[in-house]
Amino acid sequence: MLLLALDTATPAVTVALHDGETVVAESSQVDARRHGELLLPTVDRVLAEAGRKIDAVTAVVTGVGPGPYTGLRVGLMTAETFGSALGIPVYGLCTLDALAYAADVDGPFVVATDARRKEVYWARYDGPRSRSSEPAVDRPAEIADVVAGLPAVGAGALLYPDTFPDPRGPEHVSAAALASLTVEKLAAGEELPAPRPLYLRRPDAQVPKNYKVVTPK
Template sequence: MLVLALDTATPVVTAGLVDLPGSGPPVPLASRAYDGRKHGELLVPAVRALCAEAGRPLPSVDAIVVGAGPGPFTGLRVGIVTAAALGHALDVPVHGVCSHDGLALTAAGVGEPGAERPQAGPGNLLVVTDARRREVYWAAYDPAARRLTGPTVEPPAALAERLSELAIGTVVGDPAFAGPLGVEITGPGTPSPVGLAGVAAGALRAGRAPAPVEPLYLRRPDAVEPTGRKRVTT
């Protein structure tokens, strides 16, 4: 099964083609990673370049997997809308997955030939990404990359107080939070196409119809409905 995997939840946009066999881990065919500030201009051209590199025409894609966050509003919309448009045009299913789940599998080196796995600590795995506004998105996983709690958003200081409670041994994600959290952050900072496809592998192999993709913003919108009419006369 040929899977197109996309993620725009972090400052680095990821796109890739993955071969998902009937059993065993996904196999990477081609991938691209680039500056997330240009996701709107570069995402679709990147998909075309992937197909050319892998020698697989776009209509041969069997399914699309897209990271649904957590992430910033604009970035998530670009990835999810692009995935939905391609899915509609190609008449293939679009599966939304938690981007942190994909990053956790990426950190575990799932299906990545020669992937460098972060030095595992004695406890669980913590994934952290930038939520802006001096906050962090995070989720905790067991050593097999199965999610234990999260994702959620809060200030780094609040998360730092919970590290011992969460029994964290390894932290991956955005290295900018090493200081605020008082920990070493190793491994990948973004989910790989193989990691994203791995999250949806069970549903894809079973042929399950995907649920509508719901972005994980984890915050209430800044815009609110007005509570009353404004006077336009004095």
Template sequence: MLVLAIDTATPAVTAGLVEVTGDAVLLRAARVEHDARKHAELLMPAVRAVCADAGTALRDVDAVVVGTGPGPFTGLRVGMVTAAALGDALGVPVHGVCSLDAIAAEAEGDGPLLVVTDARRREVYWAAYDTADTADGTARRRVDGPHVQAPADLAARAAELGLSAAAGSAGLVGLPVRPPESPSPAGLVAVAASALRAGAAPGPLEPLYLRRPDAAEPGARKRVST
């Protein structure tokens, strides 16, 4: 099964083609570019580039996996709308996965893990993980989050939870950084691999914004007296 994986939940614009076999997730091609202001401009060229690198056509994709955040509104919706449009055009299922889960899936080392990404506005997105035995082998299991919080508050909570290592933007909370710092195509697909192999129907795509929108419905018009 050939899967297109994309993510725009972080400053990284990620696209890749991943082959899912009965017992493995194999990266065929990947493009990752870092520019927090050009998700829309960079994503589809990256999709076309990975198809060229893999020597395959976009119509040969069997499924799409997209990171659903958490992430800032503008960047995150670029990837999710693109994934939904491609899935509709190609007639293939689109699976949404938490972008922090994709980072955790490829984090180095064992033991408790804290995945942290920059949420801007002097805040971070985070989720905590431990290891668990699954049908596919040992994997990371999310035990808390995702949340959005000030780095100082998270640093105190990490000490309470006994988390000694972290990934992503962990330096913002004073913890050591483990790669990867953004979701990779293989990490995204690894999170959805069981559902893909089972041919399970994906659930609705729901973005993890974790914040209320800045825009608000206008109130009642002020009465103008004559």
């Protein structure tokens, strides 16, 4: 196995290679506005570090969010393109799950990422591999009672200390964690979902309403 993992659902552009036993190369950059510019060079860098060619990859996994529309679709489309060109399977995993998997927290906790618009994408976890609620998008004050007393992982927790007074690392998702979680799930015989995006809300760009009708004279 040579699994290519990537995620662009958060400000982190992150890529890793996993050979079925361990992560053999990884690279991440944090830049919320350059996902499309950074992703393919990062893939090239990771392949070069591992001494592998792209045609050696046997499967791809991509984080499916939740995340902003523009950044998220960069990773999804890149993963689908690799899968189609190489004739290999493409899997999708929740980005919040990858953050939870990398968390060093005992007991229940929350993962929260920045959803902009003064909101967070979030979910509750009973442990690193056990999500206990569906991913959601809310204003932090609206979920304060639900997450009260729980440690919180992710950049969203750092942004809203009144709601998340016990922030923990990591701040951003890592493709290394995404890859390792995928390998564990495959080894356990779990069926992984297709790479379908978790947007949770409409994109910022909207079709204008109430067009001014112009008729020929």
